[in-house]
Amino acid sequence: MAMTEMRKDDDTALDLFFAEARQSAPEPSAVFLGRILAQAEGVQAGFCATPVQPAVRRGVRAGGLGMLLALLGGWGGIGGMATAAVAGVWIGFAGSDTVAQVAGYAMTTETATASALLADGDILALAAE
Amino acid sequence: MALDALDDVSDETLLVLYGNGDRAAARMLTLRMGPLAFRVAQRMLGDRAEAEDLAQEALLRLWKIAPEWRTGEAKVTTWLYRVVTNLATDRLRRRRGIGLDEAPELPDGAASAVEQMIDGDRAAALEAALAQLPARQRQAVVLRHLEGLSNPEISAAMEIGVEAVESLTARGKRALAAILAGRREELGYGHD
Incomplete structure (x- = not known):
């Protein structure tokens, strides 16, 4: 028999084997399909579950406000900034003369206090310098 | 739904x-x-x-x-x-x-393993013959001739070119024919 005829013959015979095998395809058991369905539903339940919130450290707020608070030293830092802002507004309203008077008073008071602590001789020595 | x-x-x-x-x-x-x-x-x-x-x-x-x-x-x-x-x-x-590339085209004793089949169950004979093929040839033959996929579909499934698919299925079929040659008369597929 020629080689090509043998090939054709082989192919025909194999096709019959394939056809037979296709007709008797392996079937899964009901138990197996039940297991697959349970697995599918189990995985699917994970998709629908409420996402777990990440744990937040006590006293630390998440988000932009929390970060800002942390940078400024918490509510205490914010309070200090508010006091400084109010003071700034008052200074602007009262004018620079008042500020100079207050500053001058403070300086005078400091000088007087220091003088009182020195003995008379020491004051003269200080004046000579 | x-x-x-x-x-x-x-x-x-x-x-x-x-x-x-x-x-x-x-x-x-x-x-x-x-x-x-x-x-x-x-x-x-x-x-x-x-x-x-x-x-x-x-x-x-x-x-x-x-x-x-x-x-x-x-x-x-x-x-x-x-x-x-x-x-x-x-x-x-x-x-x-062993690696797939090292798998022999036709292992020794492949035909005799098929000859040991007790009865004339053609599907079982084919399954036994398929088991003797290298894995990639078996993959291509199963997808082409038992699952009925086209060569481009097999190409996508196996992530290889269509020509490689054709080569694998052709080699697989030749090997199967050789393995099953001794069984054809017995299984009613002898020469006319």
């Missing part, structure tokens, strides 16, 4: 519905993909318990990938054929303990 209403829905749409929590889609996908995964695994491995185990592993991957499934890129069945046959190839490789 009722199960009957999903009869005409494509596999891809079902997978999207499944990912969105539709329980009927889970049931319909199980009915469509479960038998496919098991059938291919059984044909590749020739062992029922191992085939069930492999099919379950492949389907678990499908369920997990559902929420990220990119529509329009690949058919669900092609994806599943790829995963099942690749997992089966890995198992066959481990079973034989």
Whole structure:
């Protein structure tokens, strides 16, 4: 028999084997399909579950406000900034003369206090310098 | 959604519905993909318990990938054929303990193993003959001649070129013909 005829013959015979095998395809058991369905539903339940919130450290707020608070030293830092802002507004309203008077008073008071602590001789020595 | 209403829905749409929590889609996908995964695994491995185990592993991957499934890129069945046959190839490789490239075209005693078949069951004879093929040839022959996929579909499932698919199936068929040659008279497929 020629080689090509043998090939054709082989192919025909194999096709019959394939056809037979296709007709008797392996079937899964009901138990197996039940297991697959349970697995599918189990995985699917994970998709629908409420996402777990990440744990937040006590006293630390998440988000932009929390970060800002942390940078400024918490509510205490914010309070200090508010006091400084109010003071700034008052200074602007009262004018620079008042500020100079207050500053001058403070300086005078400091000088007087220091003088009182020195003995008379020491004051003269200080004046000579 | 009722199960009957999903009869005409494509596999891809079902997978999207499944990912969105539709329980009927889970049931319909199980009915469509479960038998496919098991059938291919059984044909590749020739062992029922191992085939069930492999099919379950492949389907678990499908369920997990559902929420990220990119529509329009690949058919669900092609994806599943790829995963099942690749997992089966890995198992066959481990079973034989050698690399696929080193697998002999026709192992010694292949024909005699088929001759030991007790009765004239042609499907069983073919399964025994398939078991003698190198894993990649078996993969190509199963997909082409038992699952009925086209060469381009096999090319996508096996991630190789169409020419490589043609070469694998041709070599696989030649090897099968040689293995089954001694059985043809006995099984009623002798020369006229």
